[in-house]
Amino acid sequence: MSADSLGTTLAQIVGDRRVLQRPSALVAYESDGLPGYRQTPSLAVFPGTRDELIAVVRALASAGVPFVPRGAGTGLSGGALADGTVLVGLNRLTRIVDLDPVNRVARVEPGVVNTTLQKAAAVHGLHYAPDPSSQSACTIGGNVAENAGGPHCLKYGVTLNHTVACTVILPDGEIVTLGSPHGEAPGYDLLGAFVGSEGCFGIALDCTVRLLPNPPMVRTLLADFMSLHEAALATSAIIARGILPAALEMMDGAAVRLVEASVYAAGYPTDCEAVLLVDLDGVADGLDEDVAQVEALCRAHGARHVRIAVEAAERTLLWQGRKKAFGAMGRAAPHLVLQDAVVPRTQLPVVLQQIAAIGARHRLAVWNIFHAGDGNLHPSVSYDAADTDEAHRVHLCMTEIMQACIAAGGTITGEHGVGLDKIDYMPSLFDGDTLAAMCRLRDVFDPGHRANRGKVVPVHSCREWHQAPAGRQA
Amino acid sequence: MTTAATVQTLTPRSGHEALTMMRDLIAAAAPVRIAGAGTWRGAGAPVAASHTLSLRELSGIVEYVPGDLTLTALAGTSLAELAHATAAHGQWIGLDPAGDRHGTIGATIATASSGPLARAFGTPRDLVLGLDAITGYGDLVRPGGRVVKNVAGFDLVRLYTGAWGTLGPITQVTLRLRALPVHDVTLAMPAGQVAQLGTLIQQLRANSIALLACEWIDGATARQLRIGQGDDTILLRIGGNDPFVRGQQLALSALGSCTPCDPAVWGALATLDEQAPIVLRLSGAVSDLPARLARIRQALAREQASFSLHASVGRGTIRVIVSDPGANGRAVLQATVIGEHRNVERLPQAWWTAEPDPFGDGLAARIRRAFDPQLFCNRREAAHG
Numbered sequence: 001m002s003a004d005s006l007g008t009t010l011a012q013i014v015g016d017r018r019v020l021q022r023p024s025a026l027v028a029y030e031s032d033g034l035p036g037y038r039q040t041p042s043l044a045v046f047p048g049t050r051d052e053l054i055a056v057v058r059a060l061a062s063a064g065v066p067f068v069p070r071g072a073g074t075g076l077s078g079g080a081l082a083d084g085t086v087l088v089g090l091n092r093l094t095r096i097v098d099l100d101p102v103n104r105v106a107r108v109e110p111g112v113v114n115t116t117l118q119k120a121a122a123v124h125g126l127h128y129a130p131d132p133s134s135q136s137a138c139t140i141g142g143n144v145a146e147n148a149g150g151p152h153c154l155k156y157g158v159t160l161n162h163t164v165a166c167t168v169i170l171p172d173g174e175i176v177t178l179g180s181p182h183g184e185a186p187g188y189d190l191l192g193a194f195v196g197s198e199g200c201f202g203i204a205l206d207c208t209v210r211l212l213p214n215p216p217m218v219r220t221l222l223a224d225f226m227s228l229h230e231a232a233l234a235t236s237a238i239i240a241r242g243i244l245p246a247a248l249e250m251m252d253g254a255a256v257r258l259v260e261a262s263v264y265a266a267g268y269p270t271d272c273e274a275v276l277l278v279d280l281d282g283v284a285d286g287l288d289e290d291v292a293q294v295e296a297l298c299r300a301h302g303a304r305h306v307r308i309a310v311e312a313a314e315r316t317l318l319w320q321g322r323k324k325a326f327g328a329m330g331r332a333a334p335h336l337v338l339q340d341a342v343v344p345r346t347q348l349p350v351v352l353q354q355i356a357a358i359g360a361r362h363r364l365a366v367w368n369i370f371h372a373g374d375g376n377l378h379p380s381v382s383y384d385a386a387d388t389d390e391a392h393r394v395h396l397c398m399t400e401i402m403q404a405c406i407a408a409g410g411t412i413t414g415e416h417g418v419g420l421d422k423i424d425y426m427p428s429l430f431d432g433d434t435l436a437a438m439c440r441l442r443d444v445f446d447p448g449h450r451a452n453r454g455k456v457v458p459v460h461s462c463r464e465w466h467q468a469p470a471g472r473q474a
Numbered sequence: 475m476t477t478a479a480t481v482q483t484l485t486p487r488s489g490h491e492a493l494t495m496m497r498d499l500i501a502a503a504a505p506v507r508i509a510g511a512g513t514w515r516g517a518g519a520p521v522a523a524s525h526t527l528s529l530r531e532l533s534g535i536v537e538y539v540p541g542d543l544t545l546t547a548l549a550g551t552s553l554a555e556l557a558h559a560t561a562a563h564g565q566w567i568g569l570d571p572a573g574d575r576h577g578t579i580g581a582t583i584a585t586a587s588s589g590p591l592a593r594a595f596g597t598p599r600d601l602v603l604g605l606d607a608i609t610g611y612g613d614l615v616r617p618g619g620r621v622v623k624n625v626a627g628f629d630l631v632r633l634y635t636g637a638w639g640t641l642g643p644i645t646q647v648t649l650r651l652r653a654l655p656v657h658d659v660t661l662a663m664p665a666g667q668v669a670q671l672g673t674l675i676q677q678l679r680a681n682s683i684a685l686l687a688c689e690w691i692d693g694a695t696a697r698q699l700r701i702g703q704g705d706d707t708i709l710l711r712i713g714g715n716d717p718f719v720r721g722q723q724l725a726l727s728a729l730g731s732c733t734p735c736d737p738a739v740w741g742a743l744a745t746l747d748e749q750a751p752i753v754l755r756l757s758g759a760v761s762d763l764p765a766r767l768a769r770i771r772q773a774l775a776r777e778q779a780s781f782s783l784h785a786s787v788g789r790g791t792i793r794v795i796v797s798d799p800g801a802n803g804r805a806v807l808q809a810t811v812i813g814e815h816r817n818v819e820r821l822p823q824a825w826w827t828a829e830p831d832p833f834g835d836g837l838a839a840r841i842r843r844a845f846d847p848q849l850f851c852n853r854r855e856a857a858h859g
Contacts, residue, residue, distance in 0.1 A: 102761045147625045158623065160632070161600050176837055182814050183757025183791055184597070187832030188841055189586070192599055192632025196625045216682045240541040242564060242653020283682045285721025286714055342621040346541040374623045375542075414623035422626070429626055433613035438628040440844040444837065457627060 003042055006063055006086070010045045013055045018092075020044040029087055032075045033134065035335060036385075037420055041068070041082035046089040050109065050205050053093060057203060058173035060086060066450040067171075069199040071111065071142030074134040076338055077419025079146065079198050079455055088203065090141050096120055097206055105164060105181050107208045110141020117209075126211040129156035132415070133323050144207050147196030149415030151247040151322070152279070154373040156212065158415065160195045165208040168194060168201070171451040181208045193441060198417050199452040201445035215246070215281035219291045220309040220318055223298040224272035228252050228356070228368065230302035231274035232349040235372040237297045238278075239345045243290055246279040248373030249322050255329075255367045255380075259321045262328035266321025272304065276372065277322050279315075325369045326380070333382035339398055343410035345375045354404045355379050362397040364390075376414035377405065403428070418456045426458055435461035481507070481523060485531040489548070489606060489614070489645045492532060496643065497612040499525055505853050508639035510550065510581030513574040517585070517753075517819055518638055519826050520855040527643055529580050535559055536646065537620075543651040544603060544620055549580025549644050560651055568595035568652040570687075572744050572753075572793070572819070580644050586636030589744055590687035590711065593788040595652060598635050606646035607634045610846025620648050633841070639852040640833045641845040655686070655713030659723065660739060661732040665690055665706035668771070671764040674708065674729065675787060681725045685788070687711035689743070690763075692771070694782035699742050701735065708787065709739065743784065751822050752796035752806065758814035760790035767792060773809030777802055804828075826855075 003021065011019045020026055021043050030040045047053040060067050068082035070089050080087075093109035096117065100106070101124035108117060114135035117128050131150035132138055138148070144166065149158045156162075165179035179191030194201050225231040231250055238248065251259070253273040260270050268275055276298065280290050295306045309315045329336050343351045352368065355377070359366035370378040379401050383390050402412055402425055412418070412425040426435060439462035445451075484499075486492035499506050507523035511530040533550040540563035547556060553567075554575040560566050571577070571587030581587075583605065588597040595601065604618025607630075617630035634644055665671065671690060678688070689709045697704035710732070712722045726732050747753045758766050767785060770792065774781045780798035785791060799806045807825070810816060818829055831854055833842050842849065 103759050147629075149623060153623070157596070157600060158625075160629075161596060180757065180815055182759045183789065184586070184755065184817055185757075185815050186817050187636075187838050189599055189632045189636050190837060190841070192635070193629050195632075196629055200628075213679065213682075236541060239543065242543075244653070283684055283718065283721065286716070286718025289715050289717055342623050344539060344542045344544065344621055346539055371623075375621055376623050409620050411619045411621050411624045411626045413626050414621070415625060417625055418627065426627060429619075431616065433609075434615045434617055434630070435627070437609060437613065437615045437630055437845070438617070441628050441630065441633065441841065444840045444844050 006065060007043055009059050009063070010043070010056060013059065014045060014047050014052050018046040018048065029070070029073070029082070032073045032078060032080045034076045034078050034338070034421060036337060037078040037081055039081040039083040041087035042084050044087040044089055046092050048092040050093065053090070053203065053205060054169055054175070056088060057169045057171070060450070061171060061173045064448065064450070066453050068452050069145070069203045071139035071145070072113070072134070072137045074138040075142065075146060075419065076340065076416040077413070077421045079417050079419030079452070081420065083454070090203070091139065099124070101126060103182065104211045105208055106211055107181070107206050108140050109206055110139060110144070110204045112140045114138050114140060114143060121211045125214050127214055128209055129153065129162050129212050130159045133326060140207050140209065141204050144195050144204055145197065145199050146415070146417040149371070149374070149376065151249050151371055154248055154371065155244050155246045160192060162210045163191065163195050163207060164210055166191060166194055167205045168203065169205055170202040171446040171448060175205070179208070196417070197445070198419060198456050200442055200456055202451060217284045217287055218246070218279060218281040218315065219287060220315040221276070221278040221280070221291065221294055221298070222268065222307040222309065222318055223276045223278070223303040224269045224305050225274045225276070225302055226272060226304060227302065228274045228352055229349055231276055232352050232372070234276060234298045234301035234303065235348055236346050237301060238294055239373060241293065241297065243293055245294065245373060246281045247277070248371070249277040250368065250370055250372035251275050251277070251322065251325060252368040254365060255325055255369045258332060259325050259328045262324070262331060264321055264324035264328050266317050268321055269305065277318060322369070329367065329380060329382050333384055335385045336380060336382050337394055337398060338378055338380045339401060340413045340416035341377050341402055341405035341410055342414035343375045343377065343405050343408045345373070347408040347410070348372065348375055351377070351404060351408050355401055358397055358400045358404065362393040364393055364397050366397065366401070371414070374414065375410070420455060423456065423458055427461070432461060481526050483526045483528050485528045487531045489532070492527070492529070492643065492645050493608055493612070493614050495527060496608045500610065500612045500848070500850055503848065505850050508584070508643045508852055510578035511552065511576055513577040514581065519829065519831070520823055521852050522855040523853070529578065529643060529645070532645060540565060543653070544622070544648060545651055546620065546646060546648040547579055548646050550578050552576050552578055553582065561654065564654050565651045566654050567649055568601060569598065570740060570744060572747060574745060574748070575741070579647055579649070583635050583647050584637065584639050584644050590689045590740065590786060593688055593786055594686045599632055601650050602631055602635050602647055603650055604648040605631055605634055605644050607644045608642045610642050610848060610850050618648065622650055638833070640842055642851045656715050657719040658711070658713045658737060659719055660735040660737045661710045661712070661723070661726065662701050662735040663708045663710060663726070663730045663732045664702065665708045668706065668764050668768045671767070671787070672761070675760065675763070677729050678787070681729065683722060683725055685710055686713045687740070688787040689784055690767070690787050691743070691784040692782055695743070695746065695784050698746055698782065699739055701739065702733070709735065709743070711740070746782065747795040750795045750797045751820065752794070752799060753819040754794040754810050755817040755819060756792040756794060756810060756815065757817070758790055760788070763787065763790050770794060770810060774806060777805045777809065779806050
């Protein structure tokens, strides 16, 4: 089917205005939150209802056309880029279908923005736990596709732990229900396989997620250190003690100074080399004892000051600095590369030293703003992509950092997904048999290899792909 | 369970041995039953197999980093051994599935079994970080890892968790651990009428009661556990530091009369069903729990079955243990269909005929074929579907 003919078919489903084909209109969709990659779709279609979405996917199936689902496009792995294929935008599917405060679940369409759900849940004293930094823009469908995290996933778990059911349209148009809103569905955990499948297994028509009661009390601690190493040691000590903060975040001194120079200034001390931002929550009884333990552990590992925020306004301000830190980095240089890797928590002090050494070797300032309690690092570099030498050094630096994280027993992504950006690292992490098994799983959901093709698992890992007739790969 | 008359048992002592044995079995087109320590007798559908791959000797802790709260163990490692090793560092695995503590971690993960602690810590899908497994192709796959947050690649860890060995044996698992609470207190509270359970759920929520476990047990269970006068009872488990536990006890005392209970009651509850021929786990809406319990109890009593029930108040999961189904046994099964989902742990062998195979249709069947094309692993007996 020609592009014009497909466009006509899709326009009959969603209306002319919801199908974009002009290059000037498609430019807006050529990248996601990671500006290092640019790929332009051949066409973008934006269904506005569940029925339209079903009809669109079935039309694409009939035409045998590859597609890429996309939520808000805030992803940080190049996962929502469509290279000459059809982009299916889900940001118009914004209905909260049902919110059941008694059973504490909500069923939402994939385009519902994370904070929109938070606001709806807050009316009932509930919240949705995953809180990625992009939560004011990112969608629940995107969160499910990426198995998104966020600062408060340390205590409460990532998207996988909060998604109980999805109705999914598979790439061939079949509709399946995965999981259950009410407990343990018999059989394979197909929902578990779907969450985090990065748009390669189909599109969620709706997602049912668990809501949690708001904690009765929250205490936020800000501890500042004169070395990153001491802050890392304090983090390891808190985790090893068995204390489970709601969140345990670290920012290095350079990042602190950038934030404090921006509109997001939170009152962090600018002369330190690292801060830890720790949320402890729960019922009032016993909470102060946990706060005292964390404070003592921070001081024992060199914290200069430990500030304890009790009032909501003060806590909000402290958290704003952390959540908007990546925005503040935009002041430093035109481009930002933000990595995502995880290491065992005991390895944090060593790996952070290695990251600093790698950065120095490539004459780059590497900033660290990350989920320390999970060992989830986000080493970041601001640079000018037009400077080819600098861009090359950034690439080498990030590659070496990823290798250091793998060598420390870690992984290449904790919450951003593999997408395009991490795909070359997959053979460093998994052997051929494991990658081939992942391909087999994908083949069950998408035997035609049409959904977000070329992402997550390198094509050369897929034995069946090699064995397939040539026409199948077209 | 296996019904074949002569079944050869293989007991690998290393992951490499397990892989070699599986490859030999696959090459010989020999269907295999995957087994742990064999403590959960009769669990699962009847399997047609010429060989049993018993993982009970594939045992031992591979790596334990207390500072990371992660542990890697071979599949045949017993829950008791894990509890002993982790308690030495003030930690535990946060899983208390039904059955003997000599049961294995591999079987716990393969069957996605959990118990009352799931209220606080979730089920195996929430706790497994990585695993090693052997597919029906004879490939060793090693998805996941040793870190607590990981989205690299498609999630084969979740796929193998709860697959009941139908995709091949799990040979090693890596788990997220939890700190043992400083104080761990168990209380018993009279449950009153089942219809009042909804009020209790609301009160627990309104008073911000944060429990490790909250299990409703019926009078029959209470009698077996020798709790109180053998009436319906709520078992409550509180864990945390001293002020937390004291505060929670105070808050609970305002809701009802609480009496301290021996914490060993949880172990006794886990092994209550060992002799029962029928064990089912029903899932449904938490809000419907009182009505579901009442309906099941009424229906089983009508059939004159001998049974006991216990239910997770926070999760809405009901465990039905039938020691004597009475004259019209099949009606007992029908009576439990009201659960939104029914996971069958144990049934009389002949009854499996009527049980749908959760791995046998649609997407699940296609996945099974993708990992075990000849259906070598835990193949359900043909006569039974």
